[in-house]
Amino acid sequence: MPKDLGKRVAYQRRIARMTQQELADAAGVHVGTLRKIERGARGAGDNVVESLAAALGVDPSVLLGNRDRADARVRAAMPSLSAVIAAYEEPDDGPVRQLEQLRTDADEAVSWRLAAQYVRIARQLPALVSELIRAFHLAPPEERPETVGLLVAALRAADAAAYKYGARDLSARLVDLMRWAAPYANDPLLDATVAYVRAETFFAASAHAAGLRALQAAIDKAPTGQDDAEIAARGALHMRAAVIAGRAGSVEAADYHLGQALRLADAVPEDVYSGTAYGPDSVRIHEVSVAVSLGRDHVHRALDVANEWAPPHDLPAERRSGFYIEVARAQLWSGLPRDAFESLKVARRIAPQHTRDHPWVREDAATLRRLRRADAESLSNFAEWCHAGE
CATH class of the missing domain: 1.20.58 (Methane Monooxygenase Hydroxylase; Chain G, domain 1)
Incomplete structure (x- = not known):
């Protein structure tokens, strides 16, 4: 178990103003398990750490106490995913579970995509895509349309991670594979x-x-x-x-x-x-x-929307964080740097992985740091967090 994992979980829980029961419910773990983790009496696997991080609105690296960046972990999975889709016509041998089980895993991958959980996607999707490709080739006619739909859903989740982290060639290949598969569903x-x-x-x-x-x-x-x-x-x-x-x-x-x-x-x-x-x-x-x-004369429309409305909490996290990233850019262009920084912080709270590695966030954080050199530590910390200027 990473050193001090429990202390970090407890600290982030207090910052989020959550009880142990609230965090356990949000993360889908038993409250007794959470109590043991927080006092250091038991460890936590990747799935539990990622669930806790998602519930707390932080990157898993915050809980793990290391400086591993989400982009490095996502990119480390890209070769496996690339190898899987390269063999789409003649996939490797392997097991194929029942359609119901595949449906459950594909639905979970969709939920990760909507929640901007790219590390989970990168870690789990190569195996799922491989299995769904095998399922496609083996499916009887009556099951092929649904199997194709599940394959496309999984490919789309994988593409979200590839696209967000700059693997544009891989993203294009994933899209091509979706276009190849979709006609089979009619x-x-x-x-x-x-x-x-x-x-x-x-x-x-x-x-x-x-x-x-x-x-x-x-x-x-x-x-x-x-x-x-x-x-x-x-x-x-x-x-x-x-x-x-x-x-x-x-x-x-x-x-x-x-x-x-x-x-x-x-x-x-x-x-x-x-x-x-x-x-x-x-x-x-x-x-x-x-x-x-x-841009230009149209930016005020973005500010008008932001001044009178905010995305409701039941919208997907990726979409809500994207709203505040776009609003921050409009505020920065309109000479409202303090407002822009506040919007970026809201985007970070909603979807840390989506925000941290978004190119606009890095650009705008670097600009804000230049504009406000005398400003406090919080802006510098944010710019370092998202690696602005790299």
């Missing part, structure tokens, strides 16, 4: 999901005009039914098209797609549809992203 909703994820490759290449065309084509092919999932599929594509149109500098296209996303969001409850959070709150977050993407 499911328009899955096709729409893959088109949504594929937009990452255009963001990564700054090919925004091409990405907007690809998303428009996906919108044209999206299901036109009126149940919540079908409406959300169209709305999510419009939501993402609005952001990429903003990056392309097309105000007219950004406003059109944002308007369509808002209209469709009013027809469904806020929820996670086919792995994508969508609804009125998610679209409002993207309204901020569009304003920041357009």
Whole structure:
């Protein structure tokens, strides 16, 4: 057991103003187990440490007392994941569990992605993706559509970690594998999901005009039914098209797609549809992203939203932290450095792994440190925490 793990857990719990029972419930561990960990009477495996860290809103390294960065641990898993997907047509031999068990693990991977738990994803997904690829090849016809859906969900979780930590070539290969697998399900909703994820490759290449065309084509092919999932599929594509149109500098296209996303969001409850959070709150977050993407005279729209609204706690952590990261950039551009720093700290509390290794956070923290050289230690500590300037 890492030295002083229990003391660190207890300290972070007190900072979070949580009782032992509250932390145990939030982390999904027995309160007796937590008590033993805190007094040093027993150890804690990786899963327990990660669960406690997620419940406390800190990076696992804070509890482990080491300086291992999340990005180093995520990147260490990338070769294994790369090897797995390279053999997608002829996977290694191995066990394949029942569909119900695979479904449970794929759902858990989706929850990690939404909660920005990238270390967990990197550690667990190579084995799960490998098993799901084997399951795909062995599935009887009646099980193949669901097996494909689970494989795409797992690949998407793996892609989230690859994309966030700069492994853009691996991310593109994961997206290509999703595009290869999806047609076997014959499911328009899955096709729409893959088109949504594929937009990452255009963001990564700054090919925004091409990405907007690809998303428009996906919108044209999206299901036109009126149940919540079908409406959300169209709305999510419009939501993402609005952001990429903003990056392309097309105000007219950004406003059109944002308007369509808002209209469709009013027809469904806020929820996670086919792995994508969508609804009125998610679209409002993207309204901020569009304003920041357009920049210049549009930044005030981001500040207007932030001044009157905050993301509710039941939205996925990655989406909420992204909101405050975008707002911080708008505040910094608007000459509000203190407000920007406060927003970055909120993003950190919500999703430490997402915030710590976000390139905008590093850029903006470095800028804030330059602007406020005489400022207190907290800003310097934050900049060091996210390795600003590296």
